[in-house]
Amino acid sequence: MKALAYERYGPPEVLAVRPLPTPRPGAGEVLVRVRAAGLNPKDVLVRKGKFKWLGAAPFPRICAYDFAGEVAELGSAVRGLRVGQAVYGMLNRWAAGAAAEWVTVPEGELAPMPLIPSDAEPRDPYVLAAAVPLAALTALQALRDLLRVAPGQRVLINGASGGVGTFAVQIARIYGARVVTTSSAGNQALCRELGAAEALDYASTDPAQAGPFEGIFDVFGSLPFPRARVALTPAGRYVTAIPTPRNVVRDLMTRALAQSARLVVVRSRRRDLEVLTRWLVQGALRPVVDRVFALDDGAAAHAYIETKRARGKVVLRIDDAP
Ligand SMILES: NC(=O)c1ccc[n+]([C@@H]2O[C@H](COP(=O)([O-])OP(=O)(O)OC[C@H]3O[C@@H](n4cnc5c(N)ncnc54)[C@H](OP(=O)(O)O)[C@@H]3O)[C@@H](O)[C@H]2O)c1
Structure with missing residues (x-):
């Protein structure tokens, strides 16, 4: 072959x-x-x-x-x-x-x-x-299992215009969040189309100054936990997609704390693919x-x-x- x-x-x-x-x-x-x-x-x-x-x-x-x-x-x-x-x-x-x-x-x-x-x-x-699969499963597992996004929460997706981010914006919306995104200026319109209530240009706005957020998903890796923390509510949760040794240690040290800093590690599971399938055929996710x-x-x-x-x-x- x-x-x-x-x-x-x-x-x-x-x-x-x-x-x-x-x-x-x-x-x-x-x-x-x-x-x-x-x-x-x-x-x-x-x-x-x-x-x-x-x-x-x-x-x-x-x-x-x-x-x-x-x-x-x-x-x-x-x-x-x-x-x-x-x-x-x-x-x-x-x-x-x-x-x-x-x-x-x-x-x-x-x-x-x-x-x-x-x-x-x-x-x-x-x-x-x-x-x-890989990008949408990452977004699903980060938002549902680690951020536990709930209706009405204000959630930041940092790096919203790439593979994972474009799914994360839509899935956070499906869970009822008010979504704030960062992207380059040229992709702000895409982020709004996907469901962002506020689309920030990372070149002109520091997302750490745009809080408070109940959830932050650092997809791109430019908003590490020590900087993101000031923008979190007291029980706000943070997830990163970047598997550095430091992020692994933070995940282990903070998982029992009110303000956690978790690392998503995507796993392929049929039941999660089926969740995505339902949203895809309904047109809720694309x-x-x-x-x-x-x-x-x-x-x-x-x-x-x-x-x-x-x-x-x-x-x-x-x-x-x-
Ligand atoms: N841990 C896991 O299980 C897991 C799973 C999936 C992915 N990941 C990791 O997550 C990261 C993102 O994956 P992906 O598939 O979304 O990547 P991707 O599609 O390659 O991401 C490209 C996007 O990054 C954005 N970007 C570039 N510079 C940026 C900046 N300074 N701030 C914010 N956004 C910026 C770009 O937006 P503009 O063009 O608008 O600048 C572009 O849309 C990668 O490092 C990947 O390895 C980890």
């Missing part, structure tokens, strides 16, 4: 489309014929070798955690899915593997794929679905897709994510084999 893979850690140029063996599903796994694979900053960090201490998978390594496609084969223990059914999901394993024609997925890491309404390009249902790249242009897609200016999501389209 064709796969976007790399033989060593390094810059985007280490990526190439290579012929690799098609994987076989284990008993509790599903073989998925991938039609689109979503990319995330995690793909870039893993490709650079930033997480190699967490356990090295053998090379060549295939990129991408997010996928949408069809069930091609079911492992012997898998029930409740059928061959040909459209599915989407995110791989929990560090070794990734979704940027390929086929990928094996544990059955708990995928769900039936929603048909997401779209009144603008892209309309490709697989591209839209592949844009969702992916913002910035660019779609062909598998052959995977290095350019990675380089684009590295600019840290993606407006929403970046997705690879996996074309049919020649």
